[in-house]
Amino acid sequence: MIKNSIVMVKQVPDTANISGQVMKEDGTVNRAKLPAIFNYEDRVALEFALQVKDKFGGKVTAITMGPPRASDVLRECLYMGADEAILISDRKFAGADTLATSYVLAETIKHIGNYDFIFAGRQAIDGDTAQVGPQTAEKLHIPQITYADEILAVGESSVKIKKKIEGGYEILESSLPVLVTVIKDAAFPRPFQAKRIMAYKNAKTLSELEKLTEGNSLLYVDQLQDEYETRGLYIKTLTMDDLKLDESRCGIHGSPTKVYKVESVVLAGSHHQIVPPTKEGIGDLIDNLLADHILG
């Protein structure tokens, strides 16, 4: 009962380590000033896929849509145990919102084919939309389970999953294939494996191979690609043309979402209130918090 998984991962700016000069004058984020990291919940998603593989066998393919430097997270997927990593990269993908992104991802997944699970993190820490997973499932016309916490059982053509809901859990059963988005605490991602780090540290995407050939007339991209493929070090790179995509649905052209305004908000306390440590005082506080919908 082999189960193949595709994991959608994303390289994100490290918003936990924000220093000065990160916000531009116009209120947008200066990504060049932020270190890029592996979106944590996507690592958890990869852990889910690897656990399925450990149990049932099969192949784990990690995919990401992003700029050339997103190859870093793909190498990290290989360090963790992914069998294959694919970069979906094209200048024409720039400026994509969740609609355009999920279109490209869904088409890529169709292109790869033969999968039982698609795993993704609940959301990425840069956009926080939590839309790309669900939209991808929609475009593939497959069921989706979001906020997954645990895979309870895997059958021949079905899966039972515990998902987190407000105030509790829900247990859902779905047919396969299914798209699953996972939450942060669902699993602890395994560490990078020493041998895989050493083996895959030189894995390269097409654009990285192209860079190697620059200024060296003895190196040819095609030959390098063959050589890297034989050594298992080629990170497959797919472009808009490779996937035969509709340009009007990609990147900025395919993105109806427009940023209306970005405001830089500095949080500062304005006033404080003293709550007496009595039953009455604390009761009033709880009532106020309930009224403001902070509690409940």
Added chain:
Amino acid sequence: MPNFFTDNKDLLFHFDNLDLKEVVDFYEDNYKQADKFNFAPVNYDDAKENFRRILEITGDIAANYIAPRSSGIDEEGATFKDGKVHYAKGTRESLDLLSKAELMGMILPREYGGLNFPTTIYMFAVEMISRADASLMNIFGLQDIGRTIVEFGSIEQKQEFLPHFSSGKYTAAMALTEPDAGSDLQAVKLTAYQDEKGNWFLRGVKRFITNGNGEVLLVLARTEAGTKDARGLSMLVCYGDETVKVRRIEHKLGIHGSPTCELQFNDTPAQLVGARRFGLLKYVLYLMNRARVGIGAQSLGISQEAYEQALKYAKAREQFGKPIYNLPVVSNMLIDMRVSLEANRSLFYNTCVWLDKKEMLETLVERLKADKKPVTEVNERLKEATKVLNLLTPLTKYLLSESSNKICFDSLQIHGGTGYMHEFGIERLSRDARITNIYEGTSQLQIVAASGGVINDILVEYFNEWEKKEYKGSLINLLGILKEIRVIFNECLKYIKDKKDPNIQDVAAKDLVELYGYIYIGFLVLNEANEDQRKVFTARRYILDALTKARKNAEAIKNELYSDILHADTILI
């Protein structure tokens, strides 16, 4: 996110300046291993890149995963219930993660699941793990046991045990000490006997066995009935199965996460490792020398963390209207700590490289002999390396373990009353450090082991060569001071030799060994300062301080401070 490798400038300095090319070229069979293993390096630069990357993840795991668990491990400790030893939760989790990261067989060959790294690189990892949790080092550091099987075990033994060490499925223990055989291992009594088919069995008791609950035990046992000395002892390997009863575990001052067991062997089936009668004379000596270097790494890791905590606290703690960091007495203590730490590290990694070279030469000599090729030249190098290492190993163990106690002592002092409280990490570090100058041979034993080389001034050629080097600017003055310390050493040595009193020689050995240490480390830091501006202050403080101490050592000897030991019975009422 913090990283104990990439955040540590001094560790990176030593890594960048490592000279392991000859060793790595040799152990990689000139990089032919790359044809068989996709993770083997294709050349020395590639190997070094591998080391860097693996130390980076080790530094990450140490800082972000193990260190946050250390106080919990100390609090819970290893426990003993229903005849079974249980690791603390944090110990289990840390070992599990290190196994998953494939770091449990760093120095084992690739065909047995290991990474085939030089010992020096492994020691970088041991230092960082020790910094995160000193007690975890006692289990992580047991990779030397696997290495001993690599060196002396049969092919079958290697196949049987090593892959499970690499995967982390088995942990090991070296069962040497007995109630009446501690520092004096010749007195080991545990018997190994054979049945009519020639199978070996073990019977007897071992005490103070670190990780004695391990799945595999390397046991020093008396195979030659009726003998009483080292020549009747052999090395055996066995499983920690139901015939090995853990009688109790010790309640210790520190390293609570590391279980220290009393073991009773009840006719435990065992296999002989290597040749009979060489147990203590060859194999344990090999293992112990490596373990002593390991304690050096543990001491260094503890020292680093104690220093970091002192520095952080001194900058945060305000008294008299300013951080205590700004009080000259405090910053002076911090400088002393930092300089000791860096000088220790210079000695440590120098010793590690010697160890790697020596083991490489040993293997090379054996290969050449097997191929009936001339060995004279390599043998000469091996003899030299052995001689140097026989001095540097005990010197390193002695100086680094004593120093880690001092650094913890000073760090706690900087913390003031807060440091004495259980809630702060420095209290634990001070307790953990206290074992380093006791186990694997006490400081007093290390001095005895080092003194032979010191009395014969075996490093004289190196000193002479370094004296002839050209040094920049102010370093010339420091060279002058080192020359002065050499004069002091030689005067003391002559004085002791002329005295011809074995009692005085015994007691004064400590001063002589320390004097010799100042000179060797002094040259190491001086040479580093010649290459790296950052090290100039380190060299200055170390060498000037060494002169002060050297004069004190010399005064003690020349003033016959120790002559009253003849009257010990009168004084010690």
